[in-house]
């Protein structure tokens with residue numbers, strides 16, 4: 031195994047859908063075989079945008095770990111832990127917050143976008159969709175802004191940097207459009223090292239991964255807010271209904287009409303689950319394949335992995351002792367790595 035370190039986390043905001051799976055988790059399954067990986071449930075990050083809705087936080091955290099394990103993440107091969115089980119993270123976060131200029135955080139474009147999203151959830155529909163995030167933000171009153179924007183939310187890029195820097199990550203897996211998110215982590219590491227004349231913090235590099243296109247049932251991006259998702263542990267009958275309801279090429283009115291598979295949601299899933307998808311592509315183009323038959327076949331290709339996942343998940347849910355053990359051991363490993371970096375950081379700052 032390569033000794034290079036990978037750090038990546040997911041917020042426990044509910045069930046994982048196939049967009050999340052193919053966007054991140056599927057990649058983790060490969061990385062655990064080749065790198066020294068730290069994968070964590072980002073429960074503190076969940077608080078940055080939803081500190082007033084923690085009633086499901088414990089369950090969502092456990093659900094996420096079960097989903098990872100049932101999908102094939104192996105605690106023998108990687109370190110799996112919950113962010114808040116590693117208190118060194120919060121201490122380093124405080125120290126890095128001291129050297130991070132406020133302007134970097136206020137300029138962060140994601141801050142504005144997410145602020146608008148939170149506002150929309152609370153006051154549905156008031157901002158409309160035809161404006162930029164900055165324009166929408168300017169429509170909010172001072173009082174509204176102060177009610178939704180917490181200190182922790184503004185500082186979430188520092189917490190994100192902490193998660194990465196505390197394990198001296200060599201790489202952070204990111205999609206092609208997300209490298210800007212990593213830049214502030216690199217800037218914080220650079221600033222710390224320059225300010226304290228040290229090389230304690232390692233600037234991580236982006237590990238670009240090719241993520242397959244996963245559309246929702248209606249052809250738009252798969253997203254909980256669109257209500258168009260397929261969950262990783264979907265019930266088999268629900269899966270069947272969802273597959274049969276998928277958006278297809280609207281030009282194909284009759285079974286024998288030729289169609290364009292590239293504009294069809296069903297076909298994007300054939301590419302992911304059906305090794306013979308190229309043959310189906312040809313048959314769709316010539317009209318040799320009808321949509322109902324095409325969907326039925328897709329369901330049969332998807333079904334085994336869902337059955338396998340659901341069986342593993344049920345086994346894991348029966349064994350809370352095993353889950354606790356994994357998280358305890360994961361936290362111990364993560365704490366050992368984190369404590370080492372934290373001690374070096376404090377020494378560089380001259381904290382006695």
Ligand code: SF4
Pocket residue numbers: 278279282289290291294295296297314315319320321322324325
């Ligand atoms: S035949 Fe299959 S790929 Fe072609 S439009 Fe119908 S569902 Fe989509």
